[in-house]
Amino acid sequence: MIKLKEVAERANVSTATVSRVLSNTGKVTEKTRKKVLAAMEELNYQPNFLARQLRKLETKTILVVVPDIANTFFSKVIRGIESVALQNDYQVLLGDSQNNSQSESQYLNHLRYKQVDGVILLTARTDSRLIEDLSDDYPVVLACEYLEGSRIPTVSIDNISSARKITDHLIKQGHQRIAHISGPMNIILGRDRLKGYEQAMTQNRYEIDQVLVQEGDFSYESGYKLMEKFLALQNPPTAVFAANDEMAIGAIKAIKKHRLSVPEDIAVVGFDDIEMASIIEPELTTVAQPTFEIGSTAMDLLLCLxxxxxxxxxxxxLEDQLVIRQSCGANEM
Incomplete structure (x- = not known):
């Protein structure tokens, strides 16, 4: 294997000069840089980047932990992360915690063992004290989800305000008996979107029938099953706000199975604006998150750390957007 010293001898420069050319640091004239590159090509020199990274105690790799890799919402967030990471010569590893706090905490060990240089968490379901303590010593950024009162850098939208806005929209369409399929109550997103729904109902002086508030798990299947439950009521809802698009799509499927129409019989709205939201019939009214920007902003923060x-x-x-389509019965904006 050709060594750095041999390249220096062929180019008639010092080994330090060759190192500066490889790392693109320090002052090297264009003439000297070309001599070094020519010598490397003649000798077929392959730089040992791994050794250089070990000496610098960095891996040029970051880890992104996702709660559910099958949820298409996260794909654009990851693209935003990768766009900034690649521009800065970082590789991105993905870890799927499968909505399991224990798996999430195990992924965080990659930081402790210096297998990655930093972590972006798109989930925050493990012990908050563990994440807080880890962030004191290592670069950690939260995106999409957050920890209340945390000092960890965070990128998200205002989920309470967004949920209130889409519930208000249903109320403006004349609905009073509005059901809510929430996310899991052990997750901040589930609690925040429920809170926004409750605020909109209360501010409009509408009674919240607790039978119409059911806890889902963000999956298509839970949306379907809970809509079936609503349809079995003697007085079913006239509108449903599901805390994410997958559950909303499941709800629409259940309504159609009962030979009812959306939005003529029951209006349905979701949250996140995944790709399927504009493909399903009727097209789904939802809240669009700036997913790519969430990812790129999170990576910018991690680089700083x-x-x-x-x-x-x-x-x-970051700013969200209410996207009005056919499923709520209003004209598209």
């Missing part, structure tokens, strides 16, 4: 730069801002709340 890994470079030990001072953050001017730790909490980023």
């Amino acid at each position: 890994m470079k030990k730069e001072q953050l001017t801002k730790k909490q980023y709340v």
